[in-house]
Amino acid sequence: xxxxxxxxxxxxxxxxxxxxxxxxxxxxxxxxxxxxxxxxxxxxxxxxxxxxxxxxxxxxxxxxxxxxxxxxxxxxxxxxxxxxxxxxxxxxxxxxxxxxxxxxxxxxxxxxxxxxxxxxxxxxxxxxxxxxxxxxxxxxxxxxxxxxxxxxxxx
Numbered sequence: 001x002x003x004x005x006x007x008x009x010x011x012x013x014x015x016x017x018x019x020x021x022x023x024x025x026x027x028x029x030x031x032x033x034x035x036x037x038x039x040x041x042x043x044x045x046x047x048x049x050x051x052x053x054x055x056x057x058x059x060x061x062x063x064x065x066x067x068x069x070x071x072x073x074x075x076x077x078x079x080x081x082x083x084x085x086x087x088x089x090x091x092x093x094x095x096x097x098x099x100x101x102x103x104x105x106x107x108x109x110x111x112x113x114x115x116x117x118x119x120x121x122x123x124x125x126x127x128x129x130x131x132x133x134x135x136x137x138x139x140x141x142x143x144x145x146x147x148x149x150x151x152x153x154x155x
Contacts, residue, residue, distance in 0.1 A: 002096035002116045004127075009109050012128070017111065018148040020045065021128045025109065028130050033140060035132045042146070044068070049143040050086070051131075053101035058094040059143055060086035069125060069147030073118055090118050104129040104143050113150075124151040 011017050012025040024042050028035065044067040049059035064071050064079040071079040074088055088094055093116055100110045110129040117123070127147045131140035 002093050002114070004097060004100055004112045004114050006100075007111050007113060009111050012109075012111055017128075018126055018150075021111070021126055021146055021148055024144075024146050025111075025128060025130070028132070028144070029109075032136050033131060033133045034136050035134065035142070035144060045146055047145040047147075048132075049101065049145060051105050051141060051143060053098055053105060053143075055098055055102055056095050058088075058098045059101050061088070062086065062142070068145075069127075069149055070145070072149065073123070093118060100127070100129055101143060104131050105140075107131050107140060120154060122151075122153045123149055125149045 012022045015022070024045070027039060027042070031038070044065040046063070046065045047061055047068050047070045048063040049061050051059065053059040061070070070088070078084055078089060097114070100112055104110045112127050113124065114127055115124050125147050127145065130144045132142045132144045133140050134142070
């Protein structure tokens with residue numbers, strides 16, 4: 001069972017979201033969606049993905065930060081192993097999560113609450129997916145993912 005519920009992006013600025021997600025959203029939006037060296041403080045919390053998602057398939061994961069929620073869920077061995085080829089170990093989760101990435105590829109920030117079960121562990125987490133530019137003169141070319149686990153249980 002994986003369920004993703006979209007929430008108003010305005011919650012990121014009004015204190016309804018996790019503080020770290022709100023701060024990242026504000027920083028990226030104030031920089032015109034350009035990810036720069038000024039954002040180095042949050043790189044460890046991010047996963048960076050290609051803009052190749054489609055319904056039923058989440059995007060290719062290019063980078064997994066040392067403090068990212070994906071690393072905490074799937075483990076250091078997975079995150080550091082180049083043979084994972086940009087995919088998690090949970091195909092069903094990737095299928096169910098794909099719609100948010102597809103929407104973000106259109107240029108819209110995506111803020112959601114997710115309820116998932118990964119390797120027998122039930123989790124509730126927030127996720128923010130932002131289309132990212134590397135140059136303010138060019139369209140977004142990457143997706144930045146930041147997640148925050150709210151609850152984790154082995155039941």
